[in-house]
Amino acid sequence: MSESPVRVLQGTLELLILKTLAWEPNHGFGILRHLEIVTRERLIVEEGALYPALHRMRERGWIEGEWGKTENNRRALFYRLTPEGRAELRRQHAHWSRLVEAMTRVLEPEGA
Amino acid sequence: MSAPDRGSRLRDFLARANPGRAVDEELASHIEMRARQLREEGCSEEAAWAEARRRFGDLDGVRAECERTDRRRVRRAWRGEAVSAFARDLRFAARTARRAPGPSALAVAAIALGTGVGAAVFSVANGVLLRDLPYPDADRLVRVHAIDPHTGDRFSPFSYEDVEALGRVEGVGLAGYTPINRPITGEGIEPAEVTLARTTDDFFEVLATPPLEGRAPAPEETREGRPVAVLGFDLWMRLFAGDPGALGRRIEIAGVPHTVIGVMPPRFAMPAQASLWRPMTPEERGFDDRELYVIGRLQPGSSLETVSAALTARLEAFETQRGVGPAERRSAWAGSARDALVRSVRGPLWLLLGAATLVLLVACVNVSNLLLARAESRRDQAALRQALGASRLRLVWAHLAESFLLAATGGTLGLLLGRVALPLLVRVAPAGTPRLDEVSLDGRVALAMTAVVFATALLTGIVPALRAAGTAPASLAAGGRRFGGSGARLLRGFVGAQIALSTALAVGAMLLGASFARLMRFDRGFDTNEALVLPLAPPDRVRSSEGGTLGWYGRILSEARSLPGVRAAHLAFRAPDGGAGINLRAIQPEGLRDDPSAGASIGAVTPGYFEAAGIAVLEGRGFLDSDGPSAAPVAVVSRSFADRLLPPGPRVGARFRHHATRDGEPLEVTVVGVVADILPDPSEPPPPLLYVPYAQLPFGSMDLVVRTQGPPGAILPPLRERIWALDPDVPLDAAYTLDDAVSRSVASPRFYMLVVGAFAVLAVLLAAIGTYGVTAYGVSQRASEIGVRSALGADSRRILGQFVGQGLRPVVIGIAIGLGAAAALSRTLASLLFGVTPLEPWVYGAVAAGLATVALCAVAVPARRASRMDPLLALRHE
Numbered sequence: 001m002s003e004s005p006v007r008v009l010q011g012t013l014e015l016l017i018l019k020t021l022a023w024e025p026n027h028g029f030g031i032l033r034h035l036e037i038v039t040r041e042r043l044i045v046e047e048g049a050l051y052p053a054l055h056r057m058r059e060r061g062w063i064e065g066e067w068g069k070t071e072n073n074r075r076a077l078f079y080r081l082t083p084e085g086r087a088e089l090r091r092q093h094a095h096w097s098r099l100v101e102a103m104t105r106v107l108e109p110e111g112a
Numbered sequence: 113m114s115a116p117d118r119g120s121r122l123r124d125f126l127a128r129a130n131p132g133r134a135v136d137e138e139l140a141s142h143i144e145m146r147a148r149q150l151r152e153e154g155c156s157e158e159a160a161w162a163e164a165r166r167r168f169g170d171l172d173g174v175r176a177e178c179e180r181t182d183r184r185r186v187r188r189a190w191r192g193e194a195v196s197a198f199a200r201d202l203r204f205a206a207r208t209a210r211r212a213p214g215p216s217a218l219a220v221a222a223i224a225l226g227t228g229v230g231a232a233v234f235s236v237a238n239g240v241l242l243r244d245l246p247y248p249d250a251d252r253l254v255r256v257h258a259i260d261p262h263t264g265d266r267f268s269p270f271s272y273e274d275v276e277a278l279g280r281v282e283g284v285g286l287a288g289y290t291p292i293n294r295p296i297t298g299e300g301i302e303p304a305e306v307t308l309a310r311t312t313d314d315f316f317e318v319l320a321t322p323p324l325e326g327r328a329p330a331p332e333e334t335r336e337g338r339p340v341a342v343l344g345f346d347l348w349m350r351l352f353a354g355d356p357g358a359l360g361r362r363i364e365i366a367g368v369p370h371t372v373i374g375v376m377p378p379r380f381a382m383p384a385q386a387s388l389w390r391p392m393t394p395e396e397r398g399f400d401d402r403e404l405y406v407i408g409r410l411q412p413g414s415s416l417e418t419v420s421a422a423l424t425a426r427l428e429a430f431e432t433q434r435g436v437g438p439a440e441r442r443s444a445w446a447g448s449a450r451d452a453l454v455r456s457v458r459g460p461l462w463l464l465l466g467a468a469t470l471v472l473l474v475a476c477v478n479v480s481n482l483l484l485a486r487a488e489s490r491r492d493q494a495a496l497r498q499a500l501g502a503s504r505l506r507l508v509w510a511h512l513a514e515s516f517l518l519a520a521t522g523g524t525l526g527l528l529l530g531r532v533a534l535p536l537l538v539r540v541a542p543a544g545t546p547r548l549d550e551v552s553l554d555g556r557v558a559l560a561m562t563a564v565v566f567a568t569a570l571l572t573g574i575v576p577a578l579r580a581a582g583t584a585p586a587s588l589a590a591g592g593r594r595f596g597g598s599g600a601r602l603l604r605g606f607v608g609a610q611i612a613l614s615t616a617l618a619v620g621a622m623l624l625g626a627s628f629a630r631l632m633r634f635d636r637g638f639d640t641n642e643a644l645v646l647p648l649a650p651p652d653r654v655r656s657s658e659g660g661t662l663g664w665y666g667r668i669l670s671e672a673r674s675l676p677g678v679r680a681a682h683l684a685f686r687a688p689d690g691g692a693g694i695n696l697r698a699i700q701p702e703g704l705r706d707d708p709s710a711g712a713s714i715g716a717v718t719p720g721y722f723e724a725a726g727i728a729v730l731e732g733r734g735f736l737d738s739d740g741p742s743a744a745p746v747a748v749v750s751r752s753f754a755d756r757l758l759p760p761g762p763r764v765g766a767r768f769r770h771h772a773t774r775d776g777e778p779l780e781v782t783v784v785g786v787v788a789d790i791l792p793d794p795s796e797p798p799p800p801l802l803y804v805p806y807a808q809l810p811f812g813s814m815d816l817v818v819r820t821q822g823p824p825g826a827i828l829p830p831l832r833e834r835i836w837a838l839d840p841d842v843p844l845d846a847a848y849t850l851d852d853a854v855s856r857s858v859a860s861p862r863f864y865m866l867v868v869g870a871f872a873v874l875a876v877l878l879a880a881i882g883t884y885g886v887t888a889y890g891v892s893q894r895a896s897e898i899g900v901r902s903a904l905g906a907d908s909r910r911i912l913g914q915f916v917g918q919g920l921r922p923v924v925i926g927i928a929i930g931l932g933a934a935a936a937l938s939r940t941l942a943s944l945l946f947g948v949t950p951l952e953p954w955v956y957g958a959v960a961a962g963l964a965t966v967a968l969c970a971v972a973v974p975a976r977r978a979s980r981m982d983p984l985l986a987l988r989h990e
Contacts, residue, residue: 027138027141027142027145028138028142029141029142029145029146030145032142033149046169047142047167047168047169047174048168048169048170048173048174051138051139051142051174051177051178052174052177052178052181054178055135055177055178055181055182055185056181058181058182058185059181059182059184059185059188070145072145072148074141074144074145075137075141076138076141076142076145077134077137077138077141
């Protein structure tokens with residue numbers, strides 16, 4: 001863990017949220033914590049960006065919110081993927097894969 | 113993590129109302145969870161909180177942004193949800209309605225009838241009472257009246273001098289006019305008798321309507337009373353077939369040549385019956401006869417109140433100046449010109465509107481009935497939906513959708529129906545009704561009816577909807593479908609309400625009908641059968657011709673008498689339907705009892721008139737041919753004249769004097785007979801009448817009264833031809849039969865009777881359908897009970913009796929309430945009733961009996977079905 005953490009690329013936060021919620025419904029902090037743990041805290045997601053993104057996505061109908069209780073019996077707003085959200089995840093994931101492939105071709109040309 | 117908690121729905125709802133609080137709570141929970149994580153990683157309590165806050169960063173900014181997004185989302189969601197939910201409810205309602213096409217069609221028909229009747233009547237009220245008069249800035253047009261301290265008449269007219277004096281009042285421009293009937297003749301024109309208005313200065317300025325063709329009289333033309341004439345549109349069409357070449361043409365008004373200078377647009381009607389306007393002549397201005405009606409235009413910034421006060425002050429000052437005592441002085445007031453025009457029909461029209469509202473209410477209750485019955489039978493369904501989590505609000509809304517659907521369909525049909533009914537209503541309306549040509553189904557009516565339809569939907573739907581939504585889910589388990597309890601009570605209440613409303617309406621209709629019957633049977637004191645009346649006026653040149661007017665009338669009379677089919681022909685001023693002649697004061701009588709309130713009149717008739725007119729001679733004799741110009745002056749009086757005005761003593765042989773002589777010397781007259789009273793207007797007491805022989809006191813214009821053998825209309829063409837052969841300039845277009853005159857005089861009562869009667873029939877029909885429906889529903893809901901009972905051997909007559917008794921209870925209560933309401937409301941009818949009091953007991957009795965009979969039939973049919981039900985079938989019904 002010697003490498004210093006990187007910030008989330010612009011435009012990829014939504015994809016990360018969608019992917020996280022594809023596992024199970026979760027609240028904002030849960031999503032954040034999931035990303036921190038999965039990336040071993042190499043990826044920095046800022047709260048200041050996370051919450052506006054969540055609310056925007058909810059407005060677009062990709063996710064829905066419902067109040068529930070955490071395992072510590074704390075009230076929290078749980079987000080869940082909608083069918084539209086699932087479709088969006090597939091779309092954004094495909095887009096990301098194409099982007100990475102293209103980037104890789106440029107940066108690491110085969111046979112170089 | 114656990115499932116969403118149970119309070120979530122409520123909190124979600126609250127969050128909708130206040131998104132800020134939800135965001136606060138979400139962010140707070142985040143910070144708390146972060147702090148907990150940090151604590152678990154070993155931070156101190158304080159440090160954990162501080163770090164959690166720090167990591168979050170710009171809390172306020174994030175919160176503001178999230179809130180904005182949420183508000184937008186919630187707004188959209190509400191909109192979308194409401195629309196889609198309503199659409200869903202409407203679809204559901206349409207399905208429900210289709211499943212029971214009979215009752216649904218009935219409900220739609222009831223609402224269509226109710227709103228159709230309402231739309232037609234409201235169109236008339238709107239066109240006549242509410243819409244502005246067809247003049248520019250008509251809301252500033254006023255009519256000015258004097259209040260006469262003697263008679264208490266609040267609508268008395270003015271003399272020319274009055275108008276001149278009042279004209280100087282600030283804040284209002286005034287003009288006067290006085291209508292009169294005059295013959296119009298001219299080259300190439302069929303002579304016509306028209307109503308023309310003689311106008312003072314500024315008449316056309318006050319009305320501010322530009323002429324359609326030509327021009328209005330110039331100020332100097334009005335001031336000097338030049339012989340110019342402005343034609344009304346209809347007269348222009350009639351005389352000149354709409355030819356603009358009419359401008360500049362010469363026409364003769366009662367023999368005086370006038371030049372046509374202008375044509376007014378259609379609907380320019382001040383006063384209503386006028387079809388020609390000309391300036392008052394200087395001579396006419398000189399008469400102090402208080403015949404001028406005054407209109408005015410309020411100037412900006414002045415009000416009716418300030419103008420009325422100023423007019424009164426001016427009039428009082430003017431009369432003081434002329435030496436009129438304080439008790440004699442008149443005051444003046446200004447009121448809306450429109451209200452003054454429609455004064456006579458305002459009460460009756462509101463009455464019709466009230467009657468139409470009653471019909472609509474009955475229709476509404478009827479639909480309510482139906483919906484309630486349907487909702488009762490669907491209570492288990494409502495309970496199920498509620499058990500499945502539908503909110504009560506949603507359920508109420510779902511039921512309302514059904515009534516909205518029915519009301520909207522019915523209302524649309526109703527508007528169409530109104531469009532069809534309106535011309536019919538206008539056609540049967542009495543001819544004299546002001547502004548009838550302006551009646552149409554316009555935007556205001558459509559808007560009002562839309563509002564009515566929505567109100568109808570609420571009115572019909574709310575009770576059933578609340579009942580359905582109020583059903584506790586527990587009732588499902590209890591086994592649901594039972595007719596009884598509060599639902600049945602409500603249904604019976606609705607039956608009672610329908611019956612009460614239609615009873616009240618039926619009483620009104622019966623009162624009007626009874627009054628009309630009295631009116632038709634009323635003996636007016638003269639024979640109206642087979643009688644033709646031709647108002648005549650000799651052209652001016654006749655006076656100076658050989659034999660004068662007496663000779664002219666004599667020739668016409670002998671022509672008329674020689675015509676086959678004529679039994680008798682007489683001259684009278686006026687024909688009996690016209691009632692009075694001219695005011696008795698005109699001949700300045702002496703030696704009669706002084707009773708100015710009697711309103712006595714004098715008229716002239718030819719010998720044999722009383723016999724021919726069917727006016728009974730009670731004492732003495734009628735006029736004879738020997739009562740000629742040079743014979744002893746004689747008179748015949750009517751019974752009420754004899755009672756009130758002749759000096760005490762024997763009537764035949766009584767003497768009095770009058771001054772209607774060429775030299776002004778008094779003339780002594782002997783009363784030779786007493787005749788029966790005539791009552792041309794049944795609602796007025798008989799006018800005391802003094803008759804003189806036409807030969808002894810000739811009037812200028814006389815009515816030719818012809819009694820015919822066979823239909824009087826058939827005699828008119830040959831009679832016309834003969835008179836025109838004698839003198840082609842006589843207008844004969846005002847001829848009428850006495851029967852027509854009488855039926856015209858009862859046109860208004862007939863109209864109100866017909867319309868209110870039709871409404872009452874509708875209401876009773878609807879109420880009967882409602883009563884039938886509720887009883888039939890009760891029978892169907894209790895089919896199994898009936899089955900069990902008849903299977904156990906219950907007497908079918910007892911079952912019948914029970915259902916009839918139950919069905920009739922609300923009917924009886926409804927009739928009682930309806931009679932009470934009618935008794936309270938019928939006072940408003942009093943002014944329209946003739947010979948019937950508003951509380952006429954037999955009318956109330958007849959209505960009660962009639963409604964009870966109708967309701968009994970409506971109840972008996974389903975009750976009979978119940979008593980004859982096959983027990984097996986009935987049991988299987990469940």
